[in-house]
Amino acid sequence: MKLTYLSGVAVAALALSACEGFPLDFLSVADEATVVETPEVAVKPVKPTAPTLVDTQAYLDEAEARLGEMSEYAARVFWNQATNITFDTNWLAAKAGAEYTVLAVEYANGTKQFEGLLLPDDMARKIQILRSGITIPAPSTAGAAEELSQITTGLDATYSTGTFNYNGEDLTLDQLSTIIETSRDPAELQAVWEGWRTVSPPMKDNYARMVEIANQGANELGFDNLADMWLSNYDMPPEDMRVEVNRLWGQVEPLYEELHCYVRAELNDEYGDGVQPASGPIRADLLGNMWAQQWSGIYPLVAPPAADPGYDLTERLEAQGYDAIKMIETGEAFFSSLGFDPLPDTFWERSQITRPRDREVVCHASAWDLDDQDDVRIKMCTEVNSEDFYTVHHELGHNYYQRAYKDQSFLYKSGANDGFHEAIGDFIGLSITPDYLKAIGLIDEVPPAEADLGLLMTTALDKIAFLPFAVTVDSWRWGVLDGTTPPEQYNQSWWETRTKYQGIVAPGPRPDNAFDPGAKYHIPGNTPYLRYFLSYVMQFQFHKAACEQAGWEGPLHRCSIYGNEEVGANFRAMMEMGASQPWPDALEAFTGTRQMDGSAIIEYFDPLMTYLEEENAGRTCGW
Ligand code: X8Z
Ligand code: ZN
Numbered sequence: 001m002k003l004t005y006l007s008g009v010a011v012a013a014l015a016l017s018a019c020e021g022f023p024l025d026f027l028s029v030a031d032e033a034t035v036v037e038t039p040e041v042a043v044k045p046v047k048p049t050a051p052t053l054v055d056t057q058a059y060l061d062e063a064e065a066r067l068g069e070m071s072e073y074a075a076r077v078f079w080n081q082a083t084n085i086t087f088d089t090n091w092l093a094a095k096a097g098a099e100y101t102v103l104a105v106e107y108a109n110g111t112k113q114f115e116g117l118l119l120p121d122d123m124a125r126k127i128q129i130l131r132s133g134i135t136i137p138a139p140s141t142a143g144a145a146e147e148l149s150q151i152t153t154g155l156d157a158t159y160s161t162g163t164f165n166y167n168g169e170d171l172t173l174d175q176l177s178t179i180i181e182t183s184r185d186p187a188e189l190q191a192v193w194e195g196w197r198t199v200s201p202p203m204k205d206n207y208a209r210m211v212e213i214a215n216q217g218a219n220e221l222g223f224d225n226l227a228d229m230w231l232s233n234y235d236m237p238p239e240d241m242r243v244e245v246n247r248l249w250g251q252v253e254p255l256y257e258e259l260h261c262y263v264r265a266e267l268n269d270e271y272g273d274g275v276q277p278a279s280g281p282i283r284a285d286l287l288g289n290m291w292a293q294q295w296s297g298i299y300p301l302v303a304p305p306a307a308d309p310g311y312d313l314t315e316r317l318e319a320q321g322y323d324a325i326k327m328i329e330t331g332e333a334f335f336s337s338l339g340f341d342p343l344p345d346t347f348w349e350r351s352q353i354t355r356p357r358d359r360e361v362v363c364h365a366s367a368w369d370l371d372d373q374d375d376v377r378i379k380m381c382t383e384v385n386s387e388d389f390y391t392v393h394h395e396l397g398h399n400y401y402q403r404a405y406k407d408q409s410f411l412y413k414s415g416a417n418d419g420f421h422e423a424i425g426d427f428i429g430l431s432i433t434p435d436y437l438k439a440i441g442l443i444d445e446v447p448p449a450e451a452d453l454g455l456l457m458t459t460a461l462d463k464i465a466f467l468p469f470a471v472t473v474d475s476w477r478w479g480v481l482d483g484t485t486p487p488e489q490y491n492q493s494w495w496e497t498r499t500k501y502q503g504i505v506a507p508g509p510r511p512d513n514a515f516d517p518g519a520k521y522h523i524p525g526n527t528p529y530l531r532y533f534l535s536y537v538m539q540f541q542f543h544k545a546a547c548e549q550a551g552w553e554g555p556l557h558r559c560s561i562y563g564n565e566e567v568g569a570n571f572r573a574m575m576e577m578g579a580s581q582p583w584p585d586a587l588e589a590f591t592g593t594r595q596m597d598g599s600a601i602i603e604y605f606d607p608l609m610t611y612l613e614e615e616n617a618g619r620t621c622g623w
Helices: 054-081 087-114 121-131 145-159 171-180 186-197 200-220 226-230 238-271 296-302 315-321 324-337 344-351 386-404 418-427 433-439 449-481 487-502 529-551 564-578 583-591 597-604 606-616
Strands: 004-005 118-121 164-167 167-171 366-369 377-378
Touching: 054 087, 054 118, 054 121, 054 366, 054 377, 087 121, 087 597, 121 597, 145 171, 145 200, 145 296, 145 377, 164 171, 164 186, 164 366, 171 186, 171 296, 200 226, 200 449, 200 487, 226 366, 226 449, 238 296, 238 606, 296 449, 315 386, 324 386, 324 418, 344 377, 366 386, 377 487, 386 418, 386 564, 418 529, 449 487, 449 529, 449 583, 449 606, 529 564, 529 583, 529 597, 597 606
Parallel strands: none
Antiparallel strands: 004 118, 164 167, 366 377
């Protein structure tokens, strides 16, 4: 048996995870079987009679049992709030959230008694998970958890019920987003883009107060600040993880710069110098998405000539009479084709699939696991279009992962790291190729090889454009959480970070009270965002490994693993591990490599990169 000396550092995360639905997102970290130095944190010395292994095991058993029980209760309260936002459901959610945080903080603090002990790996890992498993930790001061929980519930509700009155009509985010995606009128785009950002200024003071309290919570658990606590969930010291993120970003940045350069030139052609100059950053409202995070909405403006794939997925779904249920059934059938069990009846009975007409809900898509067993559900406001077709697969990926690791013990019911959780469904989405669409009858003709550039361009507009956005969100937030960025600089820092990584700017000057980060769900929702960056890297690694296992010999973007039970079994084996092992072990189990690596993305988009470089020849790229 390997043994680990327990460090005093708290590591892992018990998250109020909006995208995986429920609050508990224990992520693992322990350095496997190494002697970890006790850091300089103010903790109680080990009692004269140090706890035995039996004491430690008893402590962990009790923690898992009590947290497990309370998590189901809290999940059901949160589900009620998210699918019916009222004064009372907010009140109940704030109360349940505070109770859960108090319990989790108690168990996290209690682990200090085991510091310095030589423990079996499994126990050391669980203790570390327990210690840092809280995304927004409260200090143990009386009333702190309650105040924190009221703030977080309020931020979430403010975002989810936000509307903007445009041309005399109160429009919701989905309606405003459709305008941003389809309108080509710069004045209208700017009005709607600015309009949605009027929902967030009232959040700013509460957000700043939340940061203050949560940092006290992080300090109490032995972290310098909450950013370090979040970054401690990756089986390596936080500073190493920052280096890792920079390394991965460096691998894919050249591809983004070519895409940016090409898209800017096309927008300049479309709108002229007065709206989009041929040099400098791109105007954020012209990119077909409310946050300029995925750009496929402007594919028609930037499509390479003579590379038309010959179909538009949204049109095909409509033409074939798909509704939201049929889209989900199609996603389920993909997982079934890989050998996964069908979704339980309760999934269909209890999920929220479309926006209810009669009440306020959190529309941002999420997947839930209510009882840590079979009560899995999605909560979406699904519309019949290509974007939501992919989102359905994304959400189902969370649910299938939750079911795969349901036999793990409570603290291991989680992704190998949070990026894995986000990558499962997107990995399946990469297999939605023309061959697959033909196989399920959505298209009649598979486009020829000449259409590859068009196919790759659509995917790149979503996947490559997203990478610097994901880096932006948490770079900004780490600065806020570690105190580098004080509240009076929140908005300025947001735009500096946006321009630095994405090369975009706001369409006009921002008002003094603007709090633009608050207009992106994951900021008021307190969902860490690094997970998506990691997911976008790893999903291509998964795809490449899967296609190799399937013996695929063509270009990666034409490979679909639909119907391949052997690949399905291999993937499921990784999913079943949950968080029971350090993430490099899980990655290795499926891909044979222990490192996250951007080279699979580079390989996938290689033909597009060649095209972009040719098109950009003679242009001055960058901003
Ligand atoms: O939030 C989500 C999912 C739920 S975890 C719908 N995503 C990020 C976003 O919308 O900003 C998926 C892609 C990135
Ligand atoms: Zn997700």
